[in-house]
Amino acid sequence: MRLIVRAVPLPLALMVASLLSAPLPLAEAVDYEKDVKALFAERCFACHGVLKQEAGLRLDTAAFMKTGGDSGPAITPGASHSSLVWTRVSSTDPDLRMPPEGEPLKANQIAAIEKWIQSGAPAPEQEEPEQDPEQHWSFQAPVRPMVPTISPPTEETLHPIDAFLAEKQQIAGVQSVSPLDRRLWLRRVSLDLTGLPPSDADQNAFLEDHSPDARGKVIDRLLESPQYGERWGRHWMDIWRYSDWWGLGAEVRNSQKHMWHWRDWIIESLQQDKGYDQMILEMLAADELYPEDVSRLRATGYLARQYFKFNRTTWMDETIEHTFKGMLGLTVNCSKCHDHKYDPITQQNYYELRAIFEPYQVRMDIIGDETDLQNNGIPRAFDCNLDAPTYLHVRGDERNPQTDRPLAPNVPGFLSSTAPFEVRTVQLPVRAVHPGVRDEVAAAYRKQAIRKKENATAAVEGMNKEGETKSPLEREILLLKKSIADQELQSIDLRHTADRLRYLAETMDGSPDQVLAEAARSVTQLAVYRAELACKELDWQTSQESDNKKKEELQKKQETANKQLDEARKKHESPGTDYPSLVGSEKTAESNIESEESRKKPFPKQSTGRRSALARWIASDKNPLTARVAVNHLWARHFGAPLVPTVFDFGRKGSPPTHPELLDWLAVEFMESGWSMKHMHRLMLTSSLYARTSSSKGATEETLRSDRENRLYWRMNPIRMESQVLRDSLLALAEELDMRTGGPSVPVSDAMSKRRSLYYFHSKNEHNQLLSVFDDANVLDCYRRATSIVPQQALALENSQLAQELAIKIAQRIGATSPNSNIPDGDFVVLAFRKLLGYEPNPQEIERSIRFLESLRQAMPVNQDAAPDVASQKSDPLPPQAAFLLALLNHNDFITIR
Known part of the structure; x- marks a missing residue:
């Protein structure tokens, strides 16, 4: 492509240059508050506001700008081009341009500043400077406000939630829409609380119940069903970033194996209505x-999930960031490299928070009958390096720590006065320090040894029945294996007894030294038996080998094995009192160079108490953030939009609440209810708002003009099904859902599994494909699910083998697909709409659906209308009724919770 350069006439060039250098004409007045101050608040206050004054300059009032800083006045009214603010924001020199970070200001923004200064920099006489950051609304303790009295009072406004909403609606001239159809309400509340559509029996029972508390009874039933804990467990798994392990091949690099124990703890805790603070x-x-409470120890899977093998700083950063975002709605991660630009959190505060987590590591404890921690175990936190120092990293660079100033654990000062933060060292019980002494651990090893003994005994008995069919050497090997199994069982009992004597100081017959010596002797005897077995097996292999070269290699191995046998016998003659304790837990590797032995050594006898201090501080009813953040998450998931849009940022950069009095009322109610989530569910779901339609049909013109986006909640918000709800609903409608709860994660390869979708293995590397298409949770950050409507979703449902097979089964449940079925198409359509969409179809929908069924039938090959074998439906066209149902499953009213 050629670049054509044309000469510009000199007069024209001079005219353009003069226009560019001269102040712009004041054709349009600039709104200082809207066009200038708001811009400075967004881009400049972080460094030139109440929190920080770079170069001694504040820009949060016009008076401060006129006073200026170290370089003199920032503005000269009437002379924009000689004003420091304009010259810096319009500079093209990256060393001079302001703001120094992010994108330069846009041309129209620079022009607005120029016009404002040129017009004399007018501003309100009583202009208020930026608020003291510590006085920010969310940093003040919530106080329960009075519930508004609405006049004239109605049944709807008797509920506290509706009263708060009605007050704002009346001021804005907004009117609520009518209630939702009862059948649709049942669908909404069922999917909301359990993630499953109502059964036919549930629909019939509710529609026949005309008692005043019919809806309340449904809510109570759903809250007590096991499916409630699963549905709401998935919500909190999003917020707390649940993830199964991922890495490279079999190497765990992120999170931990067996994280499903934490997932099950979440589900069980919600089901039991355990307090959120607890x-x-x-x-x-x-x-x-x-x-010592194994059931509760599962909860520290939250900390185990943060594990990252190769960089401790990354591990610590993610722990700090997401603990504070998820539980307190604070973006403290912004202060890792410098003081926070909006909230009163210094860089030192950040590293004092890191000091709270610095000592903790992850270990895997034995649970149940399994002693192989690769197969099962509880990933849990513990304080490993009690004296690990924490240093501030200059500019956030871990390669440049301030090693002359170790930092003590603490919380940000502006919040420390609201709730106590007191660190007390914790003395740990013996069973936590030496988990091998736990009776459950010994029982697991015994069961394993008993199985080996039973197998060895059966092999010997089988040999005896066979007579002389085995060689003497083979007989010796089998007998040795039985001896080893016997000795293993005996050694486990002796070592467990000795461990209890050594660590628990229990009184028992015999001198302690004798018990310890017997335990040691049992181990050395076991070593002798194993060395003898190795020698015998090599003898047998050598006797069977005809290849001379391979025989020579085996003979060399025999020589080594004989030496090891001699060493084992010598050690057995003087076993002493040292022996390996039963391993009840293993520390997770911090790096590739950590030895196996260091991971099995006894754990510290103390814990720093730092994390328990932090937990008590966060869970305190004096903490102004915790309850607000939690009820905001609950509200968002029930009503489709949060009261505070920035759900993980309640700081000064975040959005203010749309209904601050309602938020505070709910936060106080939550705490005073004992932090009961089920109480809050009942409160929100019994409101008139929850019973309203999500349609804007019937809304007044004034309502639509004043609040088309429904910020005042004059109707419900339609909510798109989350991925798990969509898949589980298909299975439930076909009555194919496996209702078992808990247990190991389902492999992603088992795409046709009938388990609930939250049980699928879910990590950054592995996730169910169907769930991913429908905006599944991002394991790195998911405080609110992303929602999308893309063609791939319709294609996935239309072509999914699971969806097709389930459509056939749903059709069979509704009324059978064979031509011998006597259910008319019209009746089938009505039942299908009720079952799948939750409402009665109108006459036009019935007519079109019947025509659609007829067209499908006409297009079917001969003899393809009969109900097929589901297993054969990989390529054959779907029967008409199943194809019709598959179309309904792609209907917006199925995927959307109205």
Whole structure:
């Protein structure tokens, strides 16, 4: 492509140059508050506001700008081009341009500043400077406001939630829409609380119940069903970033194996209505607060999930960031490299928070009958390096720590006065320090040894029945294996007894030294038996080998094995009192160079108490953030939009609440209810708002003009099904859903599994494809699910083998697909709409659906209308009724919770 350069006439060039250098004409007045101050608040206050004054300059009032800073006045009214502010924001020199970070200001923004200064920099006489950051609304303790009295009072406004909403609606001239159809309400509340559509029996029972508390009874039933814990467990798994392990091949690099134990704890805790404050205590510090309670120790999977093998700083950063975003709605990660630009959190505060988590590591504890931690175990937190120092990293660079100033654990000063933060060292019980002494651990090893003994005994008995068919050497090998199995069982009992004597100081017959010596002798005897077995097996292999070269190699191995046998016998003659304890837990590797032995050594006898101090501080009813953040998450998931749009940022950069009084009322109610989530569910779901239609049909013109986006909640918000709800609904409608709860994650390869979708293995590397198409949770950050409507979703449902097979089964449940079925198409359509969409079809929908069924039938090959074998439906066209149902499953009213 050729670049054509044309000469510009000199007069024209001079005219353009003069226009570019001269102040712009004041054709349009500039709104200082809207066009200038708001811009400075967004881009400049972080460095030139109340929190920080770079070069001594504040820009949060016109008076401050006129006073200026170290370089003199920032503005000269009437002279924009000689004003420091304009010259810096319009500079093209990256060393001079302001703001120094991010994109330069846009041309129209620079022009607005220029016009404002040129017009004399007018501003309100009583202009208020930026608010003291510590006085920000979310940093003040919530106080329960009075519930508004609405006049004239109606049944709708008797509910506290509706009263708060009605007050704002009346001021804005907005009117609520009518209630939702009862059948659709049942669908909405069922999918909301359990993630499953109502059964036919549930629909009939509710529609026949005309008692005043019919809806309340449905809510109570759903909250008590096991499916409630699963549905709402998935919500909190999003917020807390649940993830199964991922890495490279079999190497765990992120999170931990067996994270499903934490997932099950979440589900069980919600099902039991464990207080949210208690859940926080257990997730952050169960190992310090309940060190012998295995059920509660599962909760510290929250900390185990943060594990990252190759970089401790990354591990710490993610732990700090997401603990504070998820539980407190604070973006403290912004202060890793410098003081926070909006909230009163210094860089030192950040590293004092890191000091809270610095000592903790992850270990895997034995649980159940399995002693192989690769197969099962509880990933849990513990304080490993009690004296690990924390240093501030200059500019956030871990390669440049301030090693002369170790930092003590603490929370940001502006919040420390609201709730106590007191660190107390925790003395740990013996069973936490030496988990091998736990009776459950010994029982697991015994069961394993008994199985080996039974197998060895059966092999010997089988040999005896066979007579002389085995060689003497083979007989010796089998007998040795039985001896080893016997000795293993005996050694386990002796070592468990000796461990209890050594660590628990229990009184028992015989001198302690004798018991310890017997335990040691049992181990050395076992070593002798194993060495003898190795020699015998090599003897047998050598006797069977005809290849001379391979025989020579085996003979060399025999020589080595004989030496090891001699060493084992010598050690057995003087076993001493040292022996390996039963391994009840293993520390997770911090790097590739950590030895196996260091991972099995006894754990520290103390814990720092730092995490329990943090947990108590977060879970305190004096903390102004915790309850607000939690009820905001609950509200968002029930009503489709949060009261505070920035759900993980309640700081000064975040959005203010749309209904601050309602938010505070709910936060106080939550705490005073004992932090009961089920109480809050009942409260929100019994409101008139929850019973309203999500349609804007029937809304007044004034309502649509004033609040088309429904910020005042004059109707419900339609909510798109989350991926798990969509897949589970298909299975439930076909009555194929496996209702078992808990247990190991379902492999992603088992795409046709009938388990609930939250049980699928879910990590950054592996996830169910169908769930991913429908905006599944991002394991790195998911405070609110992303929602999308893309063609791939319709294609996935239309072509999914699972969806096709389930459509056939749903059709069979509704009325059979064979031509011998006597259910008319019209009746089938009505039942299908009720079952799948939750409402009665109108006459036009019935007519079009019947025509669609007829067209499908006409297009079917001969003899293809009969109900087929589901297993054969990989390529054959779907029967008409099933194809019709598949179309309904792609209907917006199925995928959307109205």
